[in-house]
Amino acid sequence: MIEAHIIEIEKKLGSNKVLLGDKVRERYSHIWETDKPLLAKAVIFPLSTQDVSDVLSICHKNQQPVVVHGGLTNLAGSTETNADEIVICMEKMNAIEEFDISSRTITVQSGVILESIHQEVEKKDLLFPINFGAEGSAQIGGVIATNAGGLRVFRYGMTRNLILGLEVVLADGTIISSLKKIIKDNSGYDLKHLFIGSEGTLGVITKAVLRLQQKPKSRSSAFVAMNDFNKVIAFLKFIDAGLAGILSGYELLWERNFKAMTAPATNIPKPLPYGYKYYVLIEGLGSNQEQDQQKLEELLEEALIDELILDAAVSQSVKHTELFWRIREDVDILVDQCNNVQNFDISLPISEIGTYVDSIFDILNKIPEVENFFAHGHVADGNIHFLISKTNNSQDLTDKINKIIYAPLTDLGGSVSAEHGIGSHKKTYLKFCRSNEEIQLMRSIKTTMDSRGILNRDKIINYHS
Amino acid sequence: MIEAHIIEIEKKLGSNKVLLGDKVRERYSHIWETDKPLLAKAVIFPLSTQDVSDVLSICHKNQQPVVVHGGLTNLAGSTETNADEIVICMEKMNAIEEFDISSRTITVQSGVILESIHQEVEKKDLLFPINFGAEGSAQIGGVIATNAGGLRVFRYGMTRNLILGLEVVLADGTIISSLKKIIKDNSGYDLKHLFIGSEGTLGVITKAVLRLQQKPKSRSSAFVAMNDFNKVIAFLKFIDAGLAGILSGYELLWERNFKAMTAPATNIPKPLPYGYKYYVLIEGLGSNQEQDQQKLEELLEEALIDELILDAAVSQSVKHTELFWRIREDVDILVDQCNNVQNFDISLPISEIGTYVDSIFDILNKIPEVENFFAHGHVADGNIHFLISKTNNSQDLTDKINKIIYAPLTDLGGSVSAEHGIGSHKKTYLKFCRSNEEIQLMRSIKTTMDSRGILNRDKIINYHS
Structure with a gap:
């Protein structure tokens, strides 16, 4: 039995824009889980804003919950569905x-x-x-x-x-x-x-x-190394002032990441020797390759003399630059070294990052179920990612590690999500970085704008308190 | 008779934080109108967030409207009051x-x-x-x-x-x-x-x-001139790419402004000859005065050869730069040449600015009550200011000119206020750039967050539709 309001949607939009039954189960809710059939009453493919409006108007009248699907790459469970929901899939509105x-x-x-x-x-x-x-x-x-x-x-x-x-x-x-x-x-x-x-x-x-x-006309990259987190901060200020407006990346890797990414099996040469605590990849996007490169080299020279940094390697070619960036970006290399991986994308004031990460590493080292862990991040933005490899995927262990990472953020003025969002995965932990008053105000806004709670219900916050 | 809730505020905060009666009328609601006594039941000077919370809690219970006063420099009437309101003045929370x-x-x-x-x-x-x-x-x-x-x-x-x-x-x-x-x-x-x-x-x-x-370590400025608005846009893209990240200002003056600002009486020398349609002041904030200045000069040379610009003058000293900026910033010179001045701070897509301003000038030229007018603006941001001098200050003339400036913005996708806000002065014209649906959503948010409508009542939108 197809519900009356689903038939109404079909009539309004045309049946070519609506999937039902088995066709729904051929789809999925995340690109990493294409083997998991999609749970939903129907999938709708609007071709216009008016189509979206028509669908939502019918869903609102019938209190029909809706989840919107885009590229399905979200890492916080924002695109998860249940069998009572319908999916609005935006892929055909692609002009x-x-x-x-x-x-x-x-x-x-x-x-x-x-x-x-x-x-x-x-x-x-x-x-x-x-x-x-x-x-x-x-x-x-x-x-x-x-x-x-x-x-x-x-x-x-x-x-x-x-x-x-x-x-x-x-x-x-x-x-x-x-x-x-x-x-x-x-x-x-x-x-x-x-x-x-x-x-x-x-x-x-x-x-x-x-x-x-x-579009910038030049791209200059360098790896630098230091042992003291205060130097990570001081060098950021130095290079930001020195490169005046063209600094676009300041990516920190702790040594364990740098080593893992440049291990022989990865075929990525290490641009600097091992043995430093911190490795920073910097990038400038400018207007003149030769001038910008020269300026970067002069600044690094000065920073070495002033002992802001202990070592530096400047990319000398486009290929070099690509290899530098693989050390930061090719996170799959780390994921492949992890079992039952748990991911984080927290943020905190840059001045607190050094001490916080040291203390997290100490705690993780003492947990027998933790096999390995990595940390890197957009440090100039205060944003750190952790990847944690575990012996098992039990809820207890997941919760325990969530608390280790998230609990200190309250006092440090950090956030449980710098980038990925809260979705369904981090709802329990929202309170570590948002006050009751803030959450209550979010709920007021949600109930004002979606009085029947049909849009991505119970994501970020539960619709009813 | 002082109302009970005002007495309650006095008791809660202490009478030293509350002004009543004549003391209220010694104050004002705008720094340009210090001769106009403030209309209000009371003025409150909180010393802490808790003080503000206590006052608002009492006002909310008693449906007492409130206006917040800061430096009183707002240009849209946001700080105006009436005799039924109380003022919360933030000047003592200045740490x-x-x-x-x-x-x-x-x-x-x-x-x-x-x-x-x-x-x-x-x-x-x-x-x-x-x-x-x-x-x-x-x-x-x-x-x-x-x-x-x-x-x-x-x-x-x-x-x-x-x-x-x-x-x-x-x-x-x-x-x-x-x-x-x-x-x-x-x-x-x-x-x-x-x-x-x-x-x-x-x-x-x-x-x-x-x-x-x-803080940037260098500041380079130049005036350039062109006759074609397409060149204003093309040169922006050229200089933005060429200065890669350090371009911080791109300020356009129509010739009538440039002339008025550099007339003999102003004692500001003209950096370029008269006779061009557009004058643009550009600024780069960089890291090295000598290098940045040289780069700017090379770029201007190239732009002259390519006929992106017709003339250019680069500042050669700090004093020079100050004089350049007075031509843009010292708006008092223009205001002094105006009677019954009417001000605008509209924005529109940069590609539309040339034609739009030409047509406005044409219309203004035909209105006998318009004595003079000026236009300048942050053109890279699509933001243009008009100053219009009039023979009288009648409401009819004001409304007529408002409509001339604002009405075309609907079709052009512009805004009646790029910077100054809507306050009380531009409420009638909000509909020229925001749809009924948008205004209705603003009203829903307002009533959700301020259910009794006590905060800056009837500013931006009327509390009741």
Whole structure:
């Protein structure tokens, strides 16, 4: 028996836009779990904002919970479903609607894949700076809904900073369309910030206007090493001032990561010898390869003399640079060395990172079920990732490690999620970084904007307290 | 007869924090109108967040409307009051609570004056980039509540981009405190963006954590001229790519401004001859005066050869640079040439600016009551200011000119306020850039967060539709 409101959706949109029954179970809710059949009453493929509005209007009337699917690369369980939900899949709303080179903006439907945006804008020497491993699958709607970060946040900001206009459908089908190309707009509440990073709980993003940057003409990279975390901070300030505006990456690896990534089996040569506590990969995106490279070398020379750093290796070629970045980015090498891996993406004030990570390493070393662990991160943004390898996947052990990582963040003023979001996986731990008053205000906003709680129900916070 | 709830506030806070009667009328609601006595039942001077919470809790219970006063420099009527309101004046909450050089953050109470923040952080070679004419009076709480812009938005963003943590008291006295120093935080809804730019209608900002930047070590400026607006856009892209990250200002003056600012009476020499249609002042904030200046000169040489620009003058000294910037910044020179001046701070896509301003000039030229007009702006941000001199100050003429400036913005995708906000002055025109659905959503948020409508009532939007 197909429910009446599902039939109503089929009639309204056309049956070619609706999957039911076995066709639903051929799909999945995460690209890492393509073998797990999707749980859902139906999957809807809107072709237009009006389609999304029609579906939500029917779902709202019938209190039908909805989960939106983009590229399904989310790491916090935001795209998980249950059998009572229906899925709105944005993949067919994948048109680039306008590329305005004068205004340096691109207007896209939310199902456009991030990598396609990169390819399009780079043809005209422009740059959309958000980049991360999953960019070949992630759709821009999900990138915006989760306020994605990535490798160039220090220079260009999170996704939030790069969105000029947004079109969103509210839970009851109301279309909020503000596809403006303007950088400055103080005409009332800046509503787009409500939807950016709200993980699909407040509205369904259908279109966006993205702000583009000039594509840099040079890329300089170097690895440096130090033993003292205070030097990691001091050198950041030194190199940021010295490279004046072009510093785009400042990525920290603890020695155990650096060693694992450059072990013989990886075929990645080590740019610096082992034996230092910290390795930092820096990147400058500038306008003149020769001048920028020379400036970087002069600054590193000065930093060596002043003992801000103990060692340095500057990339001498594009191939070099690619190998440098594999040491930071090719996280699969670490994942392959882990069993039952547990991931973290916390943030805390940069001044606290050294001591905090030392103490976490000490605790992890004493847990017999912990086989191995790694730490690296966008240290200039205060964002550290842990990967922890375990002998088993028991809930007790997972909870225990979550508490070890998250509990100190309350006093340190950190966050349980710098990038990936809360989704369903981190809900229990939200209270470690957000007060009761903040969570209560989130709940008020959620109930105001989605009075029947149909949008990504019980993600981030439970709909009923 | 003093009302019971005012007496309750006096008892709770102490009478030294409350002004009544004549003492109220000795105050004012705008620094340009110090001769106009303040209309209000009382003025409260909280010394702590708890004081603000106590006052609001009593006001909420008694449906007592409240207006928050900072430096009183707002240009949209946000600080106007009526005799039924009470004023919460933040000037005594003016402590810098913490200056964390490692994390490059400063934690301030909301009554701290913007200029004091500049002075404090510059001692340690750091920069809080928000700067504008009124920085000697404007308090940081107001800067945040209005999402102030200023002269370096292109490089560093609006105030919104520079706020890491915020403490706010809601209408009912609930304290929402999130004074974190972290750059990345995706743990649930980013509530601070609700308050930033909401002009005191959703909560009272009591403290903030500001993100600081390294103070640039060099400053290079140049004036260039062109006759074709397409060249204004093309040269922006050229110089932005060429200066890679250090371009911080790109300020456009139409010839009538340039002439007025460099007329003999002003004692400011003209850096370029008259006769061009557009004059652009560019600024780079870099790391090495000599290298940066040389690079700028090389780029200008190239732009002249390619006919992107028709003329150029590079500043050769600090004094030169100051004179260059007076041509853009010393708006008082223009104001002095105006009668019954009417001000605008609109924004629109950069590609539309040339045609739009031409057509506005044509219309203004045909209105007998318009004596003179000027236009200049942060053109890289799409933000244009008009100053219009009129023979009289009648409401009809004001409305007529408002409509001339604002009406085309709907189709062009612009905004009636890029910087100054809506306040009470622009409420009628909000609909030219925000849809009914957007305004309705603003109203829902307002009524959820301030159920009795006591905070800056009827600013931005009317509390009741």
